[in-house]
Amino acid sequence: MLDPVAPLTAxxxxxxxxxxxxxxxxxxxxxxxxLLPEFSALKEFLDGLDGVSxxxxxxxxxxxxxxxxxxxxxxxxxxxxxxxxxxGPLQ
Numbered sequence: 339m340l341d342p343v344a345p346l347t348a349x350x351x352x353x354x355x356x357x358x359x360x361x362x363x364x365x366x367x368x369x370x371x372x373l374l375p376e377f378s379a380l381k382e383f384l385d386g387l388d389g390v391s392x393x394x395x396x397x398x399x400x401x402x403x404x405x406x407x408x409x410x411x412x413x414x415x416x417x418x419x420x421x422x423x424x425x426g427p428l429q
Contacts, residue, residue, distance in 0.1 A: 346392040353404040354384045360411060
């Protein structure tokens with residue numbers, strides 16, 4: 339039997355992993371250090387996601403928040419930060 343929550347979980351994981359891919363780039367930026375503790379919290383949440391109850395509204399809110407975060411972050415990234423992101427290990 340198909341798990342009806344699996345697609346929702348996959349969408350959340352995709353959002354969180356997308357955000358976490360920016361960690362190496364943010365480490366290279368001066369202001370990025372203020373977000374690094376939040377990356378640890380995201381990683382912990384991602385590790386414990388199996389026990390979280392999800393619904394479509396929750397997932398949609400997280401997808402919207404991820405889109406806004408990326409929209410705000412990407413234009414402010416210096417080219418050297420993008421190099422660090424492209425060449426750094428993904429978490």
